[in-house]
Amino acid sequence: MRFKTHLTARLLESNLSGEEINLLPASYQKLGEVCLIHLNKALEKHKALIGKTILELFPYFTAVCVQKGITEQKRKPDVEVIAGKMPKEVIVTENNCKLKLNPKEIMYSHGNHAEKKRIISLVKENEVVVDMFAGIGYFSIPIAKTHPRAKIISIEINPDAFKYLKENVRLNYLSNVFPILGDCEKVLQNKTFPKANRILMGLIPSCKKYIPAAMRIAQKGTVVHYHGLAKEGKEAELFKDFSNYKVKLLQVKVIKSYKPHVNHACLDILVV
Template identity: 40%
Template sequence: MSFRDQLLATVPEQLQEHLPNTYQQLGSICIFSLPAAVKSYKQAIGDAVLKVYPRFTTVCVQRGPISGELRQPTIERIAGNGTETVHKEHGILFHLDVTKVMFSKGNLAERKLLIPLVQPNEVVIDMFAGIGYFSLGIAKQVPVTLFAIEKNPDAVFYLKKNIVANKITNVTVVEGDCRTVSIPQKADRILMGYFPNTAQFLPTAFRMAKDTATIHYHDVGKHLRETIERHAKNAGFTVTAFSEHIVKSVGPRTNHVVCDVVVEKGLR
């Protein structure tokens, strides 16, 4: 029986087609979107989810997109108690409050793909660390020096908590805006897990890069290579290797894309 079928009794028959048919699970929390037609039944829907799925302790509704540079979620609790949970992924524990910090399960494969690319003893800078989405898996499995930058105070709190929970000792948390903080070492590898409008941060990435570096650039839209090459040239770098792939769809004809870019300084 589908998720929607389990909830049919919560709304009048003429509204049943508007019930959600999919959900996201983060730890013990169930999250889904709820169309306006059935929002007035949200309490009954939330209670039904808790009754049918005992593994959930809390039910939340996604009320809008992730917003602003702090990447804050727009999520409302409709049933259950508490919005903190522990989500486990690829052996990493992520403590989080789903109403305060984002977590995209759509990036799961990307987080897994990134780890084998990282080489021992690299200096890695994560410009948008969040609660450790990319950083923790790398630091747990590869002996690197990693600087995790984050400006959202709530995300910093959970990032530090997750470093302790996963017994990680090779990550330095740097709280603040990546464009203004000071990092004591240049990077072999730079993670730019932020979108949209990521290009505004490319000058900072090139300032942080060693003479040869790899940048993992996330964005949406077209002509990403041209954008990166233009910023590289302005910073005195040349793109020597480039590949891109789609991570997920984020809207009609709009994809979240990752560009894996190798740059070198001083080449003509």
């Protein structure tokens, strides 16, 4: 809230109307020296002024960007630089791990921080963990660092993200992460692919079409962490996606609000 308070105070003397002042972003996401904000469409004509003001208020930022959306499977952010100069790469530190990325090419969400810590706490030593949508290693890297005896197989379809996945394995001195470039649906068709103790299915808005691929590497006792979007209060209904399989619902976790009355949720599902 302090962010909006400072921004509002500085822009009260500008040509923004009272209604436009109320629409100023209430928060921001820090990606290294980049400030990432969501901007109401009504403020589009003032974006340069807003960006310039943020840089004046918070001089440790070198660029202010507006996040407009994310493409689905390859999860490439649609961002616009409205002030300053975007660095080619940034390093984000989270869960005692360093993650390098290009903020114009790769998405990153601090909103999943609690969920990452939860999953890390559930992993047991010597588990085989398959991360079907690994990205730059959002889950794979901290799991591997916390559980050095676990084997993490990280699949990623986006070549840009895959490059950073490999770089982040190196950056964190890990030897138990095995990155694979490709479409997980095809990768998991390989009959020699090992069975998993834990499967991460973290594709939003939906990874329903990949359930058959996941179940090919599942076995009795495998836990699947299945992400999806659902109406508020109806998150457990995502379990219906597994109606053709012998599974048990262990837990439903609401991760964050995706949009009004729609939540991003994770279901912990046990193969029985």
